[in-house]
Amino acid sequence: GESVGLHLPTLSVQEGDNSIINCAYSNSASDYFIWYKQESGKGPQFIIDIRSNMDKRQGQRVTVLLNKTVKHLSLQIAATQPGDSAVYFCAAASPSSNTGKLIFGQGTTLQVKP
């Protein structure tokens, strides 16, 4: 079946350093991916998305890289700040569904040390 997984449950970084959160997916037909940020007590908040016809997409302080060969994507956060502390989820649009269903990964908790 379809699955999306994250490599590390927890990532601890120093404030100001760059953070890299990795994610793998199983279905090579997946063509749309999203990174969400979830702060305590809140719902997932959209960060950035990427379609499979791209390898890289940049936002404000965030970059998503997609490697379709190894079915891997990563989220890079530049100059990590304390406000970036949260749980980060990657999600993939289910290619077997046309209803907008997303398959979520397990989540990586990013801890930013001052």
Add this chain to the structure above:
Amino acid sequence: EPEVTQTPSHQVTQMGQEVILRCVPISNHLYFYWYRQILGQKVEFLVSFYNNEISEKSEIFDDQFSVERPDGSNFTLKIRSTKLEDSAMYFCASTTEVGGNEKLFFGSGTQLSVL
């Protein structure tokens, strides 16, 4: 910025009781969803809803679950007879389009505790 709103934020109920979780999706969105997240686990898809009918549901979404859009703004999830294992955070989401651009907007969730 428009947002998905959910009420209540917390719901405590006794096992076997019915609960209704309420959501107001973003006004121009056409596709609506319920997801749930058991503590410490990943966010799981429950059901998608479009054009006043269910378009897809997961194996979790059994006969005890139902969804409804009773008017032009509300979208509800009903659990007919709650079980202990229904305790989770329930998220409503909505989006404008699907088919490769599923940028879902999520509400803040309802924490359901079944005692």
